[in-house]
Amino acid sequence: MASKRTAMVAGGLALASAALMAFLGVWEGEGEYTVYADSLAGGLPTVCKGITPYTSSRPVVVGETWTAAECEAEEQRVVEQTQHALARCIEQPVPQHVFDALTSHAHNLGWPATCGSRAVRLINAGRLDAGCRALAWHPDGRPAWSYAGGRFYQGLHNRRLAEMAMCLGGQ
Template sequence: MRKWRRGRAFCTDESGAVGRRTAAGLGAVLALAAAVIAPFEGRELRAYRDIVGVWTICDGDTQRVRPGQEATPAECDSRLAARVAAFEREIRPCLPAGLPAETRAAFISAAYNIGSPAFCSSSMARRARAGDLRGACEALRLWTKAGGQVVRGLVRRREAERALCLSGL
């Protein structure tokens, strides 16, 4: 049996699997997450080392990147879509079912940046599982460092993610 939350695009069945109220439900969440991720990551068609020295290409993608690698804009679009979907799948078990689309998209963006293992063990995920969604959104502000230093770009990103997260509540 599926349980619908009034005004929400998602439902869950007894297994905890997320269902969609509309055909575009999950796709809309992924598109929203990608729209938050892309401007903060920036698009680079040639592989480069990021702020902490990790080889990166396209929109902050670190998977299977090697020095000298190049990508087309279409390849970057494909990589971003695939990685956003992968992060959604990876963090889904760490969050309660039935989250608002905006909140889920904000958490996908954070996981894309900090990694799924870090996200799943974070206070964001713990607070969300405890039912404190506002507190989970506020906890995004705790993730503003790279290499031990506060980074202005991460501060701006977390504020944007926080605003999106709270807009769904």
């Protein structure tokens, strides 16, 4: 079973940790086996825990139904691929909970956005707490990464706050 893999990346970090996969289930949907058009993403076809045509190795067609096993395998593949990309841009050793929080952010926004973020720049500069806080807040106190189509969404900000809390060491 794919979820029981114990793959590791540099520094001994687990890929697709159980804590991360549970977190994604809360924020991306647990048991979302029918492909739907994500309204916050402009109708982007989405299934499982946030799998889209941009990340999937197979077509994602609105209305199609995937099995639990298909979702689990694709989620594992996508998360591990994202984490390998993150491991290349995170230049400082980080604890698992920081890696998992950054992975959630990248899973939602794309690893290029996360790797290019102020949060990762701060973490790479050795400012871990400031980097974690940057997942949810701009320096001027405005919510960060909480907008879609130029509009603020409390649900997105709630996710950013949860990622910040995870990053800072809480679940």
